[in-house]
Amino acid sequence: MEKIFKRCQSLSDLPMHYCPGCGHGIAHRLVAEAVDELGVREETIGVAPVGCAVVAYDYWNFDCSEAAHGRALAVATAIKRVHPQKLVFTYQGDGDLAAIGTNETIHAANRGENLSVIFINNAVYGMTGGQLAPTTLLGQKTSTSVDGRQKQLHGYPLKISEILAALPGVYYVERVSLESPAGVLKAKRAVKQAFQNQLNNLGFSLVEVLSPCPTYWGLSPQAALQWIKDVMQKEFPVGRIK
Amino acid sequence: MKILLSGNEAIAQGALAAGCDFYAGYPITPQNELIAYMAKHMGAGTKRSPGPSRIFVQAESELAAISMVYGAAAAGARAMTSSSSPGISLMQEGISYLAGARLPAVIVNIMRGGPGLGNIAPSQADYFQATRGGGHGDYHLIVLAPASVQEAYDLTQTAFDLADKYRIPVMILGDGILGQMMEPMQLSVQKIKTAPVKKWALTGCRGRKPNIIKSFFMREGGLEQANLKLQQSYESIKQAQIRFEGLFLSDAEIVVVAYGTMARIAKGAINRLRGAGKKIGLLRPIGLWPFPQKPFQSKARRLKYLVVEMSYGQMLEDVRLAVEGRHPVEFLGRSGGGVPSEEEIIGRLQRML
Numbered sequence A: 001m002e003k004i005f006k007r008c009q010s011l012s013d014l015p016m017h018y019c020p021g022c023g024h025g026i027a028h029r030l031v032a033e034a035v036d037e038l039g040v041r042e043e044t045i046g047v048a049p050v051g052c053a054v055v056a057y058d059y060w061n062f063d064c065s066e067a068a069h070g071r072a073l074a075v076a077t078a079i080k081r082v083h084p085q086k087l088v089f090t091y092q093g094d095g096d097l098a099a100i101g102t103n104e105t106i107h108a109a110n111r112g113e114n115l116s117v118i119f120i121n122n123a124v125y126g127m128t129g130g131q132l133a134p135t136t137l138l139g140q141k142t143s144t145s146v147d148g149r150q151k152q153l154h155g156y157p158l159k160i161s162e163i164l165a166a167l168p169g170v171y172y173v174e175r176v177s178l179e180s181p182a183g184v185l186k187a188k189r190a191v192k193q194a195f196q197n198q199l200n201n202l203g204f205s206l207v208e209v210l211s212p213c214p215t216y217w218g219l220s221p222q223a224a225l226q227w228i229k230d231v232m233q234k235e236f237p238v239g240r241i242k
Numbered sequence B: 001m002k003i004l005l006s007g008n009e010a011i012a013q014g015a016l017a018a019g020c021d022f023y024a025g026y027p028i029t030p031q032n033e034l035i036a037y038m039a040k041h042m043g044a045g046t047k048r049s050p051g052p053s054r055i056f057v058q059a060e061s062e063l064a065a066i067s068m069v070y071g072a073a074a075a076g077a078r079a080m081t082s083s084s085s086p087g088i089s090l091m092q093e094g095i096s097y098l099a100g101a102r103l104p105a106v107i108v109n110i111m112r113g114g115p116g117l118g119n120i121a122p123s124q125a126d127y128f129q130a131t132r133g134g135g136h137g138d139y140h141l142i143v144l145a146p147a148s149v150q151e152a153y154d155l156t157q158t159a160f161d162l163a164d165k166y167r168i169p170v171m172i173l174g175d176g177i178l179g180q181m182m183e184p185m186q187l188s189v190q191k192i193k194t195a196p197v198k199k200w201a202l203t204g205c206r207g208r209k210p211n212i213i214k215s216f217f218m219r220e221g222g223l224e225q226a227n228l229k230l231q232q233s234y235e236s237i238k239q240a241q242i243r244f245e246g247l248f249l250s251d252a253e254i255v256v257v258a259y260g261t262m263a264r265i266a267k268g269a270i271n272r273l274r275g276a277g278k279k280i281g282l283l284r285p286i287g288l289w290p291f292p293q294k295p296f297q298s299k300a301r302r303l304k305y306l307v308v309e310m311s312y313g314q315m316l317e318d319v320r321l322a323v324e325g326r327h328p329v330e331f332l333g334r335s336g337g338g339v340p341s342e343e344e345i346i347g348r349l350q351r352m353l
């Protein structure tokens, strides 16, 4: 019998620690599939964030570095400059990339570093217990916005991808969403595109992935996917931004 | 051949001689000559084309600079950053990560007055921060304190070798006077100039298992094990890496203890008193961590120490720990840009005699 679905070579066989219905596991696999398909596992260096995906390096089967919370793009900048021929990417949550690390994000993008960024937008801080994130939606309740995000108090959901797309140093920005199998397939194509861009020396590429966090959205895994479609995508429309 | 350089430039030149191939920094006085010298001599470092041998990046902040050093070190480069007090404060999280991930790197702190924005005058008030680790967690840096332009050049080369040998961040701790002052110095390149093969570095996992650079150990007991390994490494550093200069110690009745620029000034005072027949000696720690404790274990009965610092007494605590109450330890210090003068030191010593 022909085997039509198997573990990627770029994934280790450790069981992942994510909550049921979490998007991180899917996104890890998409990264691994893209690396495998490009045939560059042995030429890849990943930079993991501080966030729920902090031990992503245990799940991937290629060289990886940890970075301090928010500093992944500074770490990746240096790795890529030292090894310009390797595929270097960061994998970061919204708190990591768009709150504590906004400065590193904007400046790496503005320098046009030839890097790929996988940006997981789950509209909360997962690892620390579901607090307000820069991407939390208006009205969304979190443990630090108990009555829901209010624009007068907390400002608006931060559209970092749109901000980055405005920078001349940025080559490619696409927002994808893990709400359905079709969405996952599109996400996979975007991740692979971001890597391919780097291999072609085209510059800074970022894929924003709308990703479910059922635990801190207070929803079942199924309802979380529906919420992405009904609510989150209204604020963060999917598609190519640049 | 001798050339004329400032301390800042000599540190940069020492880094180049040591084969530093990655520098990231953010401007701050009084170390701006250092970053400028690196920018001029490292080359820009290309992003797109393969194989630049030396890379210079002006970072967007000290947070980014130290994280770039972290990334470059993880990738196997000989990496350095430099800054001055407020910038070094900002780097502390990153320095702690370097220590935890066991990455070699060289960090230069040309100290200025604090706390806060303080001023740009010379200072030695970051001694605690440098020698106690500075950031969070159970760790140390090797800390080297040059007192001349020549020594700044030489010790910077040593710093790279020690960093690689022990997989530890090494700090060069100077002050604004050392950074700015110009002196003739000899360009003498030391022996080991290429970094040793770093099997742990991130280079892509061709033909081997993946390498992971991290300081995170969640598994039960994992962090304790990692920290114990760090401690073992610190023990071997304490055995092998003690550096100090002693002057007139054999017959001294009062030993002045000072480091860096302060030791230069103290030396002037001591020489003048020696000329008048007074038995004063100098003990100049060159390595501040590990601190040279042995030279304080003197059996002489009538011995007093005078610690002189550009702070209100930081190294003083290490001296007291080393002396273990066997001898009186007095202190003379100024802070906030005040530098104890030869006259002030002589005045104090005459009262102690």
Ligand SMILES: Cc1ncc(C[n+]2csc(CCOP(=O)(O)OP(=O)(O)O)c2C)c(N)n1
Pocket: A049, A050, A051, A052, A053, A069, A092, A093, A094, A095, A096, A097, A120, A122, A124, A125, A126, A127, A128, A133
């Ligand atoms: C300097 C610092 N501040 C705060 C934290 C605590 N912290 C860890 S992860 C995190 C936020 C994670 O949220 P996000 O980046 O959105 O990733 P997620 O967990 O949602 O995947 C915070 C605040 C930290 N580790 N370091």
Ligand code: SF4
Pocket: A017, A018, A019, A020, A021, A022, A023, A024, A052, A122, A126, A127, A212, A213, A214, A215, A216
């Ligand atoms: S808290 Fe949210 S983001 Fe974190 S593992 Fe659970 S579902 Fe995923």
